[in-house]
Amino acid sequence: MRHVALTVNGTRHELDLEPRELLVYVLRERLGLTGTNVGCDTSSCGACTVLLGGESVKSCTLLGVQADGAEITTIEGLAGDGELHPVQRAFHENHALQCGFCTPGMVMAAVSLIEHGEATDEAAIRLGLEGNLCRCTGYHNIVLAVQQAAGVMERAS
Amino acid sequence: MSATEEKTAYVGSPVKRREDQTLLTGRGTYVDNMAPVGTLSMVVVRSPYAHARVKSISLDAARTADGVVAVFSAADLQDDWKAAMPCAWPVTEDMKNPPHYPLTDVARYQGDGVAVVLADTRAHAKDAAELVEVDWEPLDAVVDVATALEDGTPLAHPDLGTNECYVWRLDTDATGQAIDEAEVVVTRRYYQPRLIPNAIEPRAVLAVPGAAGEVTLYAATQIPHILRLLVAATLGMSEAKLRVVAPDVGGGFGSKLDVYAEDLLAVALARRLGRPVKWTEERSENYVATIHGRDFVTEYTLAATKDGTITHCRAKVTAAMGAYLQLVTPGIPLLGAWIYAGPYAIPNYSVEFTGVFTNTTPTDAYRGAGRPEATYVIERTMDALAEELGMDRVELRRKNFIKEFPATIGSGLTIDSGDYVASLDKLLEHLDLDALRTEQAKRRENGGPRQLGIGFSTYNEMCGLAPSRILGAIRYAAGGWEQATIRYLPTGSVQVITGTSPHGQGHETSWAQIVADQLGCDIDAVEVLHGDTSVSHAGLDTYGSRSLPVGGVALCYAADKVIDKARQIVAHQLEVSADDLDYANGTFTVKGSPDKEMTVAAAAWAAFAAHDLPDGMEPGLEATATYDPPNFSWPGGAHAAVVEVDTETGDARLVRYVAIDDVGTVVNPLIVDGQVHGGITQGISTALYEEGTYDETGSLLTANLVTYLVPSAAELPSFELDRTESRSPTNPLGVKGVGETGTIAAAPAVINAVLDAVSHLGVKDIQMPATPERVWRAIQEAKA
Numbered sequence: 001m002r003h004v005a006l007t008v009n010g011t012r013h014e015l016d017l018e019p020r021e022l023l024v025y026v027l028r029e030r031l032g033l034t035g036t037n038v039g040c041d042t043s044s045c046g047a048c049t050v051l052l053g054g055e056s057v058k059s060c061t062l063l064g065v066q067a068d069g070a071e072i073t074t075i076e077g078l079a080g081d082g083e084l085h086p087v088q089r090a091f092h093e094n095h096a097l098q099c100g101f102c103t104p105g106m107v108m109a110a111v112s113l114i115e116h117g118e119a120t121d122e123a124a125i126r127l128g129l130e131g132n133l134c135r136c137t138g139y140h141n142i143v144l145a146v147q148q149a150a151g152v153m154e155r156a157s
Numbered sequence: 158m159s160a161t162e163e164k165t166a167y168v169g170s171p172v173k174r175r176e177d178q179t180l181l182t183g184r185g186t187y188v189d190n191m192a193p194v195g196t197l198s199m200v201v202v203r204s205p206y207a208h209a210r211v212k213s214i215s216l217d218a219a220r221t222a223d224g225v226v227a228v229f230s231a232a233d234l235q236d237d238w239k240a241a242m243p244c245a246w247p248v249t250e251d252m253k254n255p256p257h258y259p260l261t262d263v264a265r266y267q268g269d270g271v272a273v274v275l276a277d278t279r280a281h282a283k284d285a286a287e288l289v290e291v292d293w294e295p296l297d298a299v300v301d302v303a304t305a306l307e308d309g310t311p312l313a314h315p316d317l318g319t320n321e322c323y324v325w326r327l328d329t330d331a332t333g334q335a336i337d338e339a340e341v342v343v344t345r346r347y348y349q350p351r352l353i354p355n356a357i358e359p360r361a362v363l364a365v366p367g368a369a370g371e372v373t374l375y376a377a378t379q380i381p382h383i384l385r386l387l388v389a390a391t392l393g394m395s396e397a398k399l400r401v402v403a404p405d406v407g408g409g410f411g412s413k414l415d416v417y418a419e420d421l422l423a424v425a426l427a428r429r430l431g432r433p434v435k436w437t438e439e440r441s442e443n444y445v446a447t448i449h450g451r452d453f454v455t456e457y458t459l460a461a462t463k464d465g466t467i468t469h470c471r472a473k474v475t476a477a478m479g480a481y482l483q484l485v486t487p488g489i490p491l492l493g494a495w496i497y498a499g500p501y502a503i504p505n506y507s508v509e510f511t512g513v514f515t516n517t518t519p520t521d522a523y524r525g526a527g528r529p530e531a532t533y534v535i536e537r538t539m540d541a542l543a544e545e546l547g548m549d550r551v552e553l554r555r556k557n558f559i560k561e562f563p564a565t566i567g568s569g570l571t572i573d574s575g576d577y578v579a580s581l582d583k584l585l586e587h588l589d590l591d592a593l594r595t596e597q598a599k600r601r602e603n604g605g606p607r608q609l610g611i612g613f614s615t616y617n618e619m620c621g622l623a624p625s626r627i628l629g630a631i632r633y634a635a636g637g638w639e640q641a642t643i644r645y646l647p648t649g650s651v652q653v654i655t656g657t658s659p660h661g662q663g664h665e666t667s668w669a670q671i672v673a674d675q676l677g678c679d680i681d682a683v684e685v686l687h688g689d690t691s692v693s694h695a696g697l698d699t700y701g702s703r704s705l706p707v708g709g710v711a712l713c714y715a716a717d718k719v720i721d722k723a724r725q726i727v728a729h730q731l732e733v734s735a736d737d738l739d740y741a742n743g744t745f746t747v748k749g750s751p752d753k754e755m756t757v758a759a760a761a762w763a764a765f766a767a768h769d770l771p772d773g774m775e776p777g778l779e780a781t782a783t784y785d786p787p788n789f790s791w792p793g794g795a796h797a798a799v800v801e802v803d804t805e806t807g808d809a810r811l812v813r814y815v816a817i818d819d820v821g822t823v824v825n826p827l828i829v830d831g832q833v834h835g836g837i838t839q840g841i842s843t844a845l846y847e848e849g850t851y852d853e854t855g856s857l858l859t860a861n862l863v864t865y866l867v868p869s870a871a872e873l874p875s876f877e878l879d880r881t882e883s884r885s886p887t888n889p890l891g892v893k894g895v896g897e898t899g900t901i902a903a904a905p906a907v908i909n910a911v912l913d914a915v916s917h918l919g920v921k922d923i924q925m926p927a928t929p930e931r932v933w934r935a936i937q938e939a940k941a
Binding site: 018020021025028029033034035036037038039040041042044045047074075076078079084088091092093095097098099100101102103104107122125126127129130131132133134135136137138139140141142143 | 180181184185187190280355356358405407408410439440660662663831834861863873876
């Protein structure tokens with residue numbers, strides 16, 4: 001067991017972790033943050049994407065112990081004071097989700113892409129979301145949602 | 158001003174989904190998110206071989222590992238099963254259906270389960286599963302569907318003496334003219350690759366036992382009602398003791414339309430051990446343990462007169478069943494059996510399906526199920542016939558379209574409505590074909606590496622499963638009806654209970670739109686409940702684009718009953734005859750006295766209070782309707798793909814995709830477009846990216862998301878959609894199914910476009926998926 005401290009969605013947690021525990025299972029099973037989903041075992045689908053120190057990471061590719069000392073934001077921490085984040089709102093308005101299973105990861109990847117100023121046009125958004133798979137939407141409405149959210153966030157900043 | 162003019166209809170409006178808030182904030186209720194106290198984690202030990210006998214199995218080391226509560230082999234549990242795993246569709250009287258149990262001591266495909274481990278945590282269960290020692294005797298395997306019936310091929314089930322499962326035929330001989338005597342005959346042979354569904358949520362089940370023998374099964378399933386029936390029957394338990402809940406379900410596409418070994422194991426072991434049992438599939442496990450789709454070899458023939466009038470179609474299909482028959486495995490080809498003439502008026506009709514066993518993961522329904530397989534061979538062969546006749550591909554289609562509806566087609570069914578010409582005309586408006594042809598000619602002349610191709614697919618399909626009598630006639634075990642209940646609560650809010658079971662389709666929103674219109678109430682007053690057999694007592698669930706044309710229509714009939722009862726109450730309270738009441742948008746008015754009125758909501762309160770109801774009337778305002786559709790649902794349309802092919806690398810990229818679909822009345826255009834986007838994507842992906850392949854021993858080579866290409870946003874363009882609208886006269890809403898249209902239409906449009914891009918180089922055929930290697934090789938072979 002290794003003793004680690006994580007700050008998740010603004011709350012500090014001290015945990016004793018087995019070295020082999022993946023970050024995604026720490027979030028889901030230790031902290032009860034089940035919004036982050038597991039869709040594969042090859043780091044291909046991106047359903048488990050979270051922000052770690054502001055960078056989007058696939059939480060199935062990191063061990064919990066590697067996140068010692070890190071600040072993590074999951075889908076549960078995105079909306080503030082009951083207000084949806086602009087990316088969440090844009091997903092709703094553009095029907096950019098169907099079954100919703102890839103959605104938390106897709107939203108977190110989109111937030112990162114926009115915050116890094118990389119959601120500049122359709123081609124850049126499509127390339128930027130390459131690591132996140134959706135089987136329902138064909139991505140059409142996801143791209144529209146990210147374009148809309150990028151505009152909103154740019155105007156706000 | 159009438160009430161009709163006061164209120165805007167919800168049906169037809171792009172109402173944003175009420176499902177989204179939960180899913181967008183990470184509060185979805187997917188099965189793996191649940192963990193009642195004391196839950197045991199289940200792991201299945203699977204065969205690494207496609208065909209092998211368990212000579213011996215040792216569970217001792219696993220049983221004594223940390224955290225392990227129990228380990229079972231096939232022999233340990235054999236008495237738990239009162240029946241083999243269910244196949245609900247014995248398509249012929251003599252169909253072979255070798256029994257299949259949740260665990261086995263002879264593995265017939267890679268991934269067949271041989272033991273099960275239960276432990277306190279997922280990690281402990283996985284660790285212990287690695288300690289199960291199996292001494293295997295590998296046996297010869299049959300893998301290839303095309304050669305499975307040849308002499309000397311290994312047998313998937315040696316006891317049967319053959320790999321043949323069944324032969325099923327449908328023939329008409331409308332004109333008496335033999336196909337070979339036609340003026341022009343074109344025959345082509347196609348292989349449709351095995352597809353792996355890949356819902357992003359893998360399967361998961363959680364069985365929670367109660368104290369009195371009852372079990373609640375939470376399952377990532379499309380079919381909670383069917384699952385309850387068949388799990389109870391297979392385990393010999395009372396259906397009344399089993400509650401199945403489908404909470405939020407992360408996509409299905411047919412892969413969660415089944416009764417799986419893990420469903421049965423979880424329930425049996427939860428009862429045996431008296432503790433909750435949870436199993437969550439890993440993605441790599443999903444590749445072998447969840448059903449696959451397609452894997453058809455088809456020889457397809459079209460015959461025509463020299464002027465391009467098509468007289469005959471004939472399909473001879475060899476379809477892989479995989480190692481065993483799952484829920485509807487043998488029926489998948491039949492779901493396309495009546496549409497092998499497509500949207501064309503072809504009098505002479507012949508199809509023959511041969512189902513064969515191979516030592517591979519069982520096949521079953523994957524989006525479109527039988528109909529993409531039909532449409533693909535029709536639309537590829539239409540292009541080939543046009544070339545043979547020297548006719549324009551679009552004009553050949555137009556000339557042969559069914560033009561009058563209702564239309565009784567060569568296969569014997571009746572298409573209720575459609576307008577294929579209108580869809581094609583609209584497609585051509587959007588496409589600007591002349592400009593594309595000019596650009597294509599320019600590029601061909603320049604001889605550069607980036608060549609342009611345009612491909613068409615005009616299609617129809619039959620969905621909305623299905624009229625129960627027809628299902629009975631084709632030997633399906635159950636019916637195709639759907640049930641809906643509408644219940645007024647005392648305050649005027651409305652509970653809707655549906656037997657459909659959405660997993661991304663947005664029924665909570667669309668069903669509220671339909672009911673709010675019928676009852677003339679605010680949409681926010683309507684709550685839609687589904688996916689729990691203790692709430693929705695009867696239903697036949699969600700698949701085959703049936704939810705709206707069957708389940709959505711049931712809502713209308715339930716609403717009619719509610720309104721009829723309300724009418725009696727209002728007539729009694731206003732002291733008029735029921736015949737003297739007009740009803741519109743939730744309000745009854747008295748004919749000739751428009752100031753005298755009463756709402757349905759007020760009638761609901763009166764029905765609750767029950768102080769003054771007509772003599773003999775029961776209190777309460779609710780009604781249940783069970784709707785059995787009189788016909789299938791018949792969407793259709795016209796799609797076109799524009800691709801750019803790099804002739805130096807073989808890379809084919811979509812430049813544009815234009816889809817005109819006719820799905821009758823549209824309840825929610827946002828949701829309908831979303832279904833079409835997703836459907837098209839799976840069709841495009843079939844054409845360009847996805848193929849499940851085995852080596853000759855039956856080991857799956859494309860066994861994860863690294864080696865099996867599920868496309869990302871980067872591989873795809875945005876889509877151009879439009880609609881034509883031929884209301885279905887079969888139901889009062891005029892609706893048709895939409896869930897599978899895109900997948901049915903898209904693959905041939907894309908392959909026809911790829912071929913069009915390289916036809917001037919002499920390429921005549923490219924097998925799906927048209928990977929860069931296949932396209933490049935086809936170009937090199939044509940050059941040689």
